[in-house]
Amino acid sequence: MSLETLGFLARWAHLALAVAVVGACAVLLVGGRSDRPTARAWEDHVLRWLRRLVLLALASGALLLAYQAAYLSGRAAAAFEGRTLALVLFETQAGHVWLVRHGVLLLLFALVSLRADVDRPLDWVAGRGQALVLGAGALGLVAAGGHAAAVKPDPWPAVTIDAVHLLATGIWVGGLLPLALLLRAASREEGADARPYAVLAARRFSRLALAAVVALVVSGTGNVVTQIGSVAALVGTPYGRLLLAKLGLLLPILALAAVNRRRLVPALSGEAATVGRPAMRRLARFVTAEAMLALLVVAIGAALGMTPPARHQQPDWPFAFRLSLGALQSAPELRLRALIGSQVAVVGMAAALAALVIRSRRGPWLASAAVLAGLGLGLGLPPLAIDAYPTTYVRPRVPYQAASIAQGARLYREHCAACHGRSGAGDGDRAATLPRRPPDLRSPHTAQHTAGDLFWWITGGIPRAAMPAFGDRLGAEARWDLVNFVRALGADTAARTLGPGVEPGRPWLVAPDFTFAVGPTPARALKDYRGRRIVLLVLYTLPDSRPRLAQLAANYNVLALLGVEVVAVPGDAAPDAIRRLGADPLILFPIVTEGAREIAAAYGLFARAPHAEFLIDRQGYVRARWAPETAPVRELNLLLADIQELNQEKAATPAADEHVH
Amino acid sequence: MTKRMIAAASLALPVLLSGVLGAAAHAVLDRADPRVGSTVSTAPSEVKLWFTENLEPAFSTIRVVDADGRQVDRADGRVDADNPALLRITLSLLPAGTYRVLWRVVSVDTHVTEGEFTFTIAS
Numbered sequence: 001m002s003l004e005t006l007g008f009l010a011r012w013a014h015l016a017l018a019v020a021v022v023g024a025c026a027v028l029l030v031g032g033r034s035d036r037p038t039a040r041a042w043e044d045h046v047l048r049w050l051r052r053l054v055l056l057a058l059a060s061g062a063l064l065l066a067y068q069a070a071y072l073s074g075r076a077a078a079a080f081e082g083r084t085l086a087l088v089l090f091e092t093q094a095g096h097v098w099l100v101r102h103g104v105l106l107l108l109f110a111l112v113s114l115r116a117d118v119d120r121p122l123d124w125v126a127g128r129g130q131a132l133v134l135g136a137g138a139l140g141l142v143a144a145g146g147h148a149a150a151v152k153p154d155p156w157p158a159v160t161i162d163a164v165h166l167l168a169t170g171i172w173v174g175g176l177l178p179l180a181l182l183l184r185a186a187s188r189e190e191g192a193d194a195r196p197y198a199v200l201a202a203r204r205f206s207r208l209a210l211a212a213v214v215a216l217v218v219s220g221t222g223n224v225v226t227q228i229g230s231v232a233a234l235v236g237t238p239y240g241r242l243l244l245a246k247l248g249l250l251l252p253i254l255a256l257a258a259v260n261r262r263r264l265v266p267a268l269s270g271e272a273a274t275v276g277r278p279a280m281r282r283l284a285r286f287v288t289a290e291a292m293l294a295l296l297v298v299a300i301g302a303a304l305g306m307t308p309p310a311r312h313q314q315p316d317w318p319f320a321f322r323l324s325l326g327a328l329q330s331a332p333e334l335r336l337r338a339l340i341g342s343q344v345a346v347v348g349m350a351a352a353l354a355a356l357v358i359r360s361r362r363g364p365w366l367a368s369a370a371v372l373a374g375l376g377l378g379l380g381l382p383p384l385a386i387d388a389y390p391t392t393y394v395r396p397r398v399p400y401q402a403a404s405i406a407q408g409a410r411l412y413r414e415h416c417a418a419c420h421g422r423s424g425a426g427d428g429d430r431a432a433t434l435p436r437r438p439p440d441l442r443s444p445h446t447a448q449h450t451a452g453d454l455f456w457w458i459t460g461g462i463p464r465a466a467m468p469a470f471g472d473r474l475g476a477e478a479r480w481d482l483v484n485f486v487r488a489l490g491a492d493t494a495a496r497t498l499g500p501g502v503e504p505g506r507p508w509l510v511a512p513d514f515t516f517a518v519g520p521t522p523a524r525a526l527k528d529y530r531g532r533r534i535v536l537l538v539l540y541t542l543p544d545s546r547p548r549l550a551q552l553a554a555n556y557n558v559l560a561l562l563g564v565e566v567v568a569v570p571g572d573a574a575p576d577a578i579r580r581l582g583a584d585p586l587i588l589f590p591i592v593t594e595g596a597r598e599i600a601a602a603y604g605l606f607a608r609a610p611h612a613e614f615l616i617d618r619q620g621y622v623r624a625r626w627a628p629e630t631a632p633v634r635e636l637n638l639l640l641a642d643i644q645e646l647n648q649e650k651a652a653t654p655a656a657d658e659h660v661h
Numbered sequence: 662m663t664k665r666m667i668a669a670a671s672l673a674l675p676v677l678l679s680g681v682l683g684a685a686a687h688a689v690l691d692r693a694d695p696r697v698g699s700t701v702s703t704a705p706s707e708v709k710l711w712f713t714e715n716l717e718p719a720f721s722t723i724r725v726v727d728a729d730g731r732q733v734d735r736a737d738g739r740v741d742a743d744n745p746a747l748l749r750i751t752l753s754l755l756p757a758g759t760y761r762v763l764w765r766v767v768s769v770d771t772h773v774t775e776g777e778f779t780f781t782i783a784s
Contacts, residue, residue, distance in 0.1 A: 072720045072767050091719035094771040150688075150714045150770035152746070308772065312689050312713055403696060477698050515696065520703075523694055594702070 003076060004306075007067040010060050012302040016295055017057035018139040021108070022167065023174015024050045025132035030175070030208060031182065031201035033124045038194035042185050046178050047112060050131070054109045057138070061102050068094065097145035101138050108134040139170045147309050151226055158226045165219035172212035173298065176291035179205055183284035187277045195276070199268045202283065206265050209257065227309040232393035236315030239307045246300040249293060256290045315393045317452075322388035323381060326448040334383035341380020348373030389456035396451045398480035400487065402514035402595070402602035408485025409601055411478055415470065424489045434466050446490040454483045488512065488605050495606040498625045500634060502642040505649060507621035511537075511614070512602045516567065516595035519578070523594070529565060531618055534646055536639075538568045539600055541610035542580060548611065548633055550585040555636060562643050565589065571610060573597035615639075617646050688714040688746075688768035695780040704755040704782050708734070708762055712774075715745035720767035723750045728759050745769075757784035 024046050034040065066079035069088045078084040089095040111131055143149070143162035151158040179202065185191045186198035224234075224243070234240035260283055267279035328335050348369050355365035398404045413422070419434060421427040424441035431437055439445065458479045461469030470479060495509055517523045529535050536559070540549060552559070552566055559566060566589035570577040573596035581587060592599065603614060609627035613634065617623045624642055626634050634642070691711045695701050708725055723738040734750045741747035748766060763777040 068771060072717075072771065072773060074765070074773070087719045092717045092767070092771065093769045094717075145771070147770045150768050152714065306772075398697075399692060401696075403699065515694065525692075527692075 003067065003070060007064070007071060008303060008306060010063040010067055011305060012299045014057060014060040014064050015142070015302050015305075016298045017053050017060060018135075018142065019166075019170045019174040019298060020177065021050065021053050021057060021174065022132070022135040022139050022170030023172075023176065024053065024178050025128060025135045026171045026208070027175040027178040027182075027201070027205060029125070029128045029132055030204045031197065033121055034194070034197045036193045036197055038185055038191040039182075039197045042182050042194070045181065049178075050112050051109065054105055054112065058102060058105050058109070061098070061105070065089070065098060068098075093149060094145040097141055097149075101141045104134050104138045104141070108138065136167055136170065139166050140164075142166055146305050147227055148223075158222075161219045161222040161226070164215055165223060168212040168215040168219065169298070169301075172209045172216070173291065173294040175205055175209070176287050176294065180284045180287040180291065183280050183287065187280035187284065192272075195272070195280075198280065199276075202265055202268060206261050210261070213254070213257070227311055229311045230315075230393070232315040232317055233310035233313065235319075236317050236393060237308075237310040237313040239304060239310040239313065240315075242300055242304050242307060243310075246297055246304070249297050249300065253290055253293045253297070256286050256293075260286050260290070314395060316390050317388055317392045318390075319388060321385040322392060323384040324386050324448070325384065327384050327386045329448070330445065331383065338380050338383045341376050341378070341383075343376070345373050345376025345380055348376050389453060391452040391456045391459075392450050394452040394455065396455075396480050396483060398477055398484060400484050400510065400512050402512045403598040404481045404484045405488045405512055405605070406598040406601035407478070408481035408483070408488075409605075411474065411482050412485050415474070416482070419467075424486070436465055438465070438467075441486055441489050442493040444490075444493070446486065447494070451483050451487060454486055455479055458482055484512075488602060492605045495622070495625060498606075498622065500624060500626050501638070502615065502623045502645045504645055507617060507619060507623060509606075509622040511616045511620050511622045513620070514595060514599045514602070516569075516590070516592040516599065518590045519593055524590075526567075526616070527620070529616075529618070530620055533563050533565045534618060534643060535616040536564055536566045537599075537603065537614040537616060538566060539571050539603055539607075539612045540568055541571045545611045546581075549581070549587065551636060553585040553587045553589070556588055558640070559643070562640065563647060564643055567592060569596045569599045569603075571600050571604075573600060615642060615646070617649070688712040688716060688766050688772070688774050690764075690774075690776055690778075691746075693762070693778065697778040698780065700781040700783050702783050705752060705780075706754075707749055707751045710748045710762070710764060711744075712746045712748065712766060712768070714768040714770070716740045716748060717767040717769060717771070718745075720773075721748055721765070723748050723762065723764045725750060725752060726761050726763065727755075733760065755782055757782045 028043060028046060031039070031043075034043075065085065065088065069081070069084045070076050070079040072078075072088060072092075073084050087095075089099055108131060111127075111134065140163035143159045143166055146162065148158035148162040149155050182194070182198050182201060186194045228234050228237075228240055228243065234243065264279050264283040264286065267275055268283065270276045270279065328338060348371070351369035351372060352366060355362050355369055358365070412420075417428055418430045419426075419428040420438045420441060421431065426438040426440050428438070457467065458474075459469065459471040461467045470482075474482070491509060498509060511526065513526045515523045515525045526535060536552075538545075538549070538552070549568065552568075556566065568587070568589060569592045570580075574580060575593055577593055577596070578591050581591065603612070606612075606614070606622070607625055607627035607629075609629045611633065612625070612627040614622050615624040623646065624634070626632070689712065690697075691713050693711070694707075694709045695705050708723070710723065718740040721738075721740055723734075724732060725734040727733050733755055734752055736750075738748065738750035741749055748764065759779055759781045761777055761779050763775075765773065765775045767773055
């Protein structure tokens with residue numbers, strides 16, 4: 001058995017035991033104190049089990065710690081090395097959480113082992129309540145050592161949501177088996193004395209379980225949003241697929257729970273011999289089955305904890321199509337069909353909701369609502385479908401950076417321009433010999449495809465259009481460089497519509513990130529200014545740009561005061577750029593000496609002029625562009641007004657590189 | 662579902678699940694300085710790796726080796742005190758050539774990621 005399987009089994013056992021501990025404490029408290037002999041016997045039985053469960057939880061926790069030491073250090077032998085165990089316990093966050101949780105479990109063990117005098121009702125409630133609080137602490141804190149704890153920048157909301165999820169599981173799932181024990185005992189001939197107690201406990205537990213299920217759904221949705229975040233990640237990653245399996249397993253459990261709640265629990269108080277006791281026996285069986293299925297759900301939960309969260313994984317899209325509203329832009333004749341279909345589907349869903357509210361004739365209502373919704377979706381969705389590939393939702397492995405775009409431009413000239421044309425217009429020398437003309441890479445149509453789509457085509461080619469595959473000729477990084485270049489080409493056309501003034505609240509053109517250095521100083525990235533400063537990027541050519549540089553230098557203190565950094569890039573990427581500028585004017589803002597060639601190549605796509613300026617906001621979007629060929633260089637007063645505009649803007653848009661398609 | 666079926670399913674589950682547990686990558690490399698696969702003209706004095714998640718310093722390691730596999734870093738790899746998602750190591754003065762950066766990190770949710778990349782110092 002592999003180390004991972006062992007780790008998984010330990011994790012599953014530990015989680016299930018912690019869940020069972022909370023459930024046992026909760027059910028005891030829900031049932032309340034009773035003088036009936038059968039109920040007292042059941043309580044003792046549950047308490048005996050509780051002690052064993054806590055001991056087993058401690059033991060499986062120790063196993064989990066040993067696994068952790070072996071896994072983190074990468075050596076199986078480290079599982080039993082004191083030094084590594086100490087490192088895990090005292091030097092990692094998960095280790096601290098482990099220490100606290102197992103301390104709490106030890107306290108709980110001491111508490112349930114004490115034969116304390118709890119005959120007074122208040123003492124009884126206090127004793128059981130303390131046990132529940134300790135058990136809940138040990139279970140809820142699991143969240144502080146899991147995926148939720150790694151959420152950036154602030155993990156605590158995610159940890160809280162996850163803790164609620166764990167506790168709701170504990171109360172519902174963990175309570176099932178002790179409840180089944182009580183029902184079985186009370187359904188026997190000799191257990192008749194505890195029957196009213198069992199009926200009351202089952203009813204109370206049923207209400208509590210319903211509340212727990214609602215909490216599970218809400219917190220589970222929260223977990224999905226933080227750890228998965230997209231449909232592609234849900235269907236295209238191991239984590240997402242595990243979650244789907246978990247949800248699939250939940251359906252029969254919820255169906256059982258619904259039958260229990262609506263049919264069996266109300267029947268418990270019926271006439272004992274014919275209705276009440278049979279219902280109680282059946283409820284005991286159903287509740288046991290529910291608990292067994294739930295144990296499998298907990299197993300998937302344990303596996304999810306060991307699987308990389310979908311958000312950080314590259315999704316492998318399993319379908320040959322995806323749905324996009326963009327499909328309607330290229331096929332206007334389908335718009336009516338999509339519109340009618342969507343309206344029919346909305347009517348169908350409204351009818352389904354109405355059927356749930358109106359109680360009479362629910363069956364026919366629901367059936368016709370389902371038919372309507374199905375019909376509407378069948379009519380409305382197909383026009384939205386466009387081709388998709390396994391890599392469609394893959395995030396670029398090489399970030400959208402100036403250096404990558406410049407490298408992509410070189411590769412494009414070498415491998416692509418012959419057919420696609422130097423400018424991407426599809427007018428290369430060999431275009432005429434192809435079965436069909438290459439598309440205009442600068443058109444908005446290109447921007448509708450994801451970076452992953454482009455990567456798929458470059459890698460595998462498009463046989464029907466005679467586009468060759470580059471997967472075996474160019475490395476993955478080179479192909480991503482090409483993708484970045486093609487995206488910059490698409491942005492190039494869009495950039496031409498960018499006005500000289502800042503349009504308030506409308507960031508859309510992502511500024512390619514770049515790294516630069518000034519002389520021997522450490523390299524800086526555009527990204528480093530994110531959230532801090534506005535960047536005025538100046539591509540200049542001497543001697544024509546000298547007056548403008550002098551003007552900016554003279555007003556640099558004002559600009560800096562307004563939160564602006566000026567970054568000047570020599571268009572010719574001369575390594576001695578600073579010396580060439582001379583002593584006058586005195587320039588205090590960075591003149592890029594390293595990285596200039598790449599910046600000029602990438603931003604040159606957005607403005608082909610000897611002198612160009614770009615105003616980049618704090619979220620990393622280009623908000624204004626000036627090049628003398630389109631608009632004269634921004635007069636300083638207007639520039640200051642633009643900057644004021646950006647300063648007053650609230651940062652509602654997500655940071656640029658998260659925004660890429 | 663009979664109890665036997667449930668028992669069979671619960672035995673099969675670990676086997677089914679163990680297949681997905683081998684997947685790598687929790688704290689994913691976000692960017693590096695020098696850039697992944699880049700060619701730089703001046704020898705860097707330090708290698709910096711930014712990850713997508715905060716790291717556990719006790720179990721996060723980094724090494725830099727030359728083309729012959731000889732270690733060229735100063736063995737002072739550490740997680741930055743101010744930015745727990747930044748792993749850095751200083752280098753001795755390097756001649757032109759191609760260098761490999763090998764890293765193995767543990768994110769705060771206790772998952773191990775390994776990886777490597779090269780950068781080249783142009784002559």
